[in-house]
Amino acid sequence: NAGVMQNPRHLVRRRGQEARLRCSPMKGHSHVYWYRQLPEEGLKFMVYLQKENIIDESGMPKERFSAEFPKEGPSILRIQQVVRGDSAAYFCASSPGTLETTIYFGEGSWLTVV
Amino acid sequence: KNEVEQSPQNLTAQEGEFITINCSYSVGISALHWLQQHPGGGIVSLFMLSSGKKKHGRLIATINIQEKHSSLHITASHPRDSAVYICAAVNYGGSQGNLIFGKGTKLSVKP
Numbered sequence: 001n002a003g004v005m006q007n008p009r010h011l012v013r014r015r016g017q018e019a020r021l022r023c024s025p026m027k028g029h030s031h032v033y034w035y036r037q038l039p040e041e042g043l044k045f046m047v048y049l050q051k052e053n054i055i056d057e058s059g060m061p062k063e064r065f066s067a068e069f070p071k072e073g074p075s076i077l078r079i080q081q082v083v084r085g086d087s088a089a090y091f092c093a094s095s096p097g098t099l100e101t102t103i104y105f106g107e108g109s110w111l112t113v114v
Numbered sequence: 115k116n117e118v119e120q121s122p123q124n125l126t127a128q129e130g131e132f133i134t135i136n137c138s139y140s141v142g143i144s145a146l147h148w149l150q151q152h153p154g155g156g157i158v159s160l161f162m163l164s165s166g167k168k169k170h171g172r173l174i175a176t177i178n179i180q181e182k183h184s185s186l187h188i189t190a191s192h193p194r195d196s197a198v199y200i201c202a203a204v205n206y207g208g209s210q211g212n213l214i215f216g217k218g219t220k221l222s223v224k225p
Contacts (some may be wrong), residue, residue: 033211043200043215056209091157093211103147103211105157 002027004106005074006092012112019079019086021109025094031055032075033103034067037089049075050097082113117141118203120216127223133188135219137201140182144206147213148175148186151198160186160199191223 005024013019025032034046048056049069060067064082069075079086092106118139127133137146148160161168161175163184168175172191177184188195198220202213 031211035213042217043202043213045212045214048209048211056212058212089155093157095211101210102159102162103213104159105149107156110155 004029004092004094004104006090006106006109008109009107010110010112012114013082014114015083016081019082019111019113021077021079021090021092021111022074023077023092023094023106024074025092026104029094029096029104031095031097032069033093033095034075034077035091035093037091037108039088043091046077079111082111084113087111087113116217118201118214118216120199120201120219122219123217124220125222127191127221129192129223129225131191131223133191133195133221133223135186135199135201135221137184137186137216138182139184139201139203139214141203141214142206143182143203144208145204146177146184147202147204148184149200149202151200151218153197157200188221193223193225196222 007022032049035043037043045059047060047067052071064080066078089108089110091108093103095101095103121136145164147162150158150160163177172189174187198218200218202215
């Protein structure tokens with residue numbers, strides 16, 4: 001049973017470009033979470049999705065950031081018109097969805113904006 | 115003041131020592147996670163607990179809901195335990211993945 005798969009592991013974008021980060025949850029998991037870790041800072045919650053639904057996006061920046069988890073395929077975190085401050089590690093996690101279960105993390109995607 | 119506070123921030127130990135990392139929180143929670151972040155950056159979930167105590171190998175996690183405090187203990191520490199340990203709270207009434215993270219405790223175990 002493969003773990004949570006994230007790609008790309010490392011991504012370099014110039015300011016103004018778009019970044020797309022993909023996350024395939026563990027088999028059987030229908031709940032996906034995205035977190036951001038800025039350099040020298042702690043992890044912060046961004047968004048919680050189920051298939052085709054955004055459940056909680058209270059941690060998402062108001063502009064340029066969006067997330068989806070379509071019926072088929074991976075969850076995607078999209079950052080438009082990237083700025084240097086978006087440089088961070090982005091972690092995806094998944095769970096089966098029942099209350100009080102372990103959350104399984106991916107290896108992370110490191111975005112560098114130059 | 116952060117809603118989830120960890121101490122110490124940094125910890126150096128000799129191989130074989132018993133280690134304790136503390137986590138205090140100021141919000142009502144439904145559960146608390148202990149995570150391990152490897153030097154390469156990957157994150158592994160160690161424990162999720164809402165009461166009492168859990169044990170896995172050399173790791174023990176406890177939580178005292180009344181005192182709003184949790185501890186992670188490592189017995190017979192080993193250099194491979196060197197990592198950042200993070201506690202993360204699930205805010206009561208919040209969505210299950212909406213975790214409030216501590217800043218982490220960087221543990222270095224010397225041979």
